[in-house]
Amino acid sequence: MIEVRDLTKSYGQHKAIDRLNFSVNKGEVVGFLGPNGAGKTTTMKIITGFMAPSSGEVNVAGHDVFEDPVEVKKRIGYLPETPPVYGDMTVEEYLRFVANLKGVERARVPSLVARAIEKTSLGDVRRRLIQNLSKGFRQRVGISGALVSDPEILILDEPTVGLDPRQVAEIRALIKELAGHHTILLSTHILPEVQASCSRIIIINRGKIVAEDSLGGITQRMAGAGRVTIKVRRSPPSLAEGLSRLAGVRGVRASDASANGRGHGAIAALHSAFEIETDGGEDAVERIAAHVVGAGAGLVDLRSESADLENVFLQLTSSEEQQNQGVES
Numbered sequence: 379m380i381e382v383r384d385l386t387k388s389y390g391q392h393k394a395i396d397r398l399n400f401s402v403n404k405g406e407v408v409g410f411l412g413p414n415g416a417g418k419t420t421t422m423k424i425i426t427g428f429m430a431p432s433s434g435e436v437n438v439a440g441h442d443v444f445e446d447p448v449e450v451k452k453r454i455g456y457l458p459e460t461p462p463v464y465g466d467m468t469v470e471e472y473l474r475f476v477a478n479l480k481g482v483e484r485a486r487v488p489s490l491v492a493r494a495i496e497k498t499s500l501g502d503v504r505r506r507l508i509q510n511l512s513k514g515f516r517q518r519v520g521i522s523g524a525l526v527s528d529p530e531i532l533i534l535d536e537p538t539v540g541l542d543p544r545q546v547a548e549i550r551a552l553i554k555e556l557a558g559h560h561t562i563l564l565s566t567h568i569l570p571e572v573q574a575s576c577s578r579i580i581i582i583n584r585g586k587i588v589a590e591d592s593l594g595g596i597t598q599r600m601a602g603a604g605r606v607t608i609k610v611r612r613s614p615p616s617l618a619e620g621l622s623r624l625a626g627v628r629g630v631r632a633s634d635a636s637a638n639g640r641g642h643g644a645i646a647a648l649h650s651a652f653e654i655e656t657d658g659g660e661d662a663v664e665r666i667a668a669h670v671v672g673a674g675a676g677l678v679d680l681r682s683e684s685a686d687l688e689n690v691f692l693q694l695t696s697s698e699e700q701q702n703q704g705v706e707s
């Protein structure tokens with residue numbers, strides 16, 4: 379649906395993006411992840427036809443962005459980094475304006491505007507002037523504007539920036555709901571965002587793609603590690619020793635279970651906790667649980683986390699930085 383080939387953009391001497399290649403298939407929700415200044419917004423502006431690249435190609439639904447910008451813009455709903463919402467229009471007027479601008483058939487405008495308002499929960503403010511809305515609501519108006527022409531493709535540049543936690547949850551739920559009907563490319567530097575919404579992620583750093591995979595694939599391939607935290611009532615000296623000998627276990631560390639207790643609970647003080655590093659597989663978790671139960675240690679809590687995306691992200695973006703510095707110097 380979106381094909382990006384050797385895309386490069388220089389601002390003067392500075393290469394903001396450097397020969398990017400990736401594609402987004404129909405129906406996918408792809409997270410475009412990278413630290414500040416990585417080149418996310420630059421890439422999105424080029425895909426949507428708002429900016430010309432220095433070199434390279436972008437093809438959207440079979441149309442070249444630079445030869446056929448009108449066809450491309452018709453198929454894309456774009457939430458820019460700073461949504462250009464017109465303050466002196468009401469929410470409804472603005473959405474009608476965007477729908478007309480997008481060439482939506484006149485007869486379809488009212489129903490599409492109503493749908494966009496409903497999807498982004500703007501019903502209560504639809505007759506208010508945009509300039510009087512809070513930042514979070516203006517952000518929703520921007521998302522609503524991206525949706526209003528019912529485009530096949532949505533390009534959302536940091537859709538939840540500036541929203542409060544409840545609105546963030548609402549927008550994530552909305553993105554999930556939209557995923558069935560639209561192909562979505564969304565940028566973010568908030569990691570839980572991609573975990574919550576995306577089927578695939580592309581990590582970009584300093585204008586280059588450093589990883590591209592499914593979420594599970596990336597975490598497993600790059601880190602291949604997990605952590606299981608257990609809390610037990612009794613910990614015979616042999617427990618940690620036994621755990622460390624299980625297949626898939628890489629290390630066992632006793633941690634202080636009562637340290638963050640409330641200080642007066644005799645029960646909390648009696649618990650022992652262990653942090654167990656594993657190979658990330660489920661088999662290791664199962665073995666740990668069986669071993670603790672078998673040892674009669676009085677298991678009261680067991681938590682399993684896979685290596686988090688945050689570590690992978692930091693690992694990828696910092697090693698690339700070192701590489702680049704090596705090349706430049």
Ligand SMILES: Nc1ncnc2c1ncn2[C@@H]1O[C@H](COP(=O)(O)OP(=O)(O)OP(=O)(O)O)[C@@H](O)[C@H]1O
Pocket residue numbers: 389392393394412413414415416417418419420421459567
């Ligand atoms: N108009 C411009 N003129 C000069 N340099 C620019 C311009 N726009 C962006 N850049 C530079 O290009 C690089 C990529 O910027 P871009 O805005 O695409 O990053 P980003 O990944 O969207 O970052 P953020 O997470 O902060 O939004 C940065 O180094 C930035 O300083």
Ligand SMILES: [Mg+2]
Pocket residue numbers: 418419420459535
């Ligand atoms: Mg940006």
